[in-house]
Amino acid sequence: MTTDHGKRYTTNIMNVITKTDPAQQDRLWLGYHPRAAIPWMVTVGAVSLLIWTGKWYLDELSDLAEKIGALALFALAWGVWPLLGAIILYRTVAYTYRLTDRALYYDFGFWYAPQPPVWLQDILAVRWGGGWLSCALGVGWIEVRTADRVVRWPGVRHPQRVAEAIRAAVAAVQRADTRIPQVVATPTNRDDLFRM
Secondary structure, three states: OOOOHHHHHHHHHHHHHHHHOOOOOEEEEEEOOHHHHHHHHHHHHHHHHHHHHHHHOOHHHHHHHHHHOHHHHHHHHHHHHHHHHHHHHHHHHHOEEEEEOOEEEEEOOOOOOOOOOEEHHHOOEEEEEOOHHHHHHOEEEEEEEOOOOEEEEEEEEOHHHHHHHHHHHHHHHHHHHHHOOOOOOOOOOHHHHHHO
């Protein structure tokens, strides 16, 4: 037993994953990076600053402040910050992305329904991108396309590296599929079904 709770928690999670599916090996495990929230914070900060100081140079805002009260307008500008903080906290804690040697797993927390894995052999394309500020901060999104769905992971740190890791895993699975013949075991009679 270790006193480092974070290390013990990580070890326990890894034991659970290994016990539940020892056939899959982790290649990459990450989550929503807090830097991805900086563009939102800059935008909300600019709007808040405009509302707080706009009374002096925007006549429409000054008239609105007289109608609803300057304190209500000030509270509106401040009220968005706790909401933004809650969204950022939820995303950094709840969003998890996992790449194994066979599939992509992702979870967006308790507000969203559980998602089935994206099997690497089904992936047709992997793209990455982000806004100019996000890319300058080293964060962005990853988009994975299959024949029947498109999955986008927001808030990924170094999205180009992650996209390359996914592409490499897809290529490895495709190479393995071409070398290994697919053998399907079919029992010859009903009794063989129950012996397996």
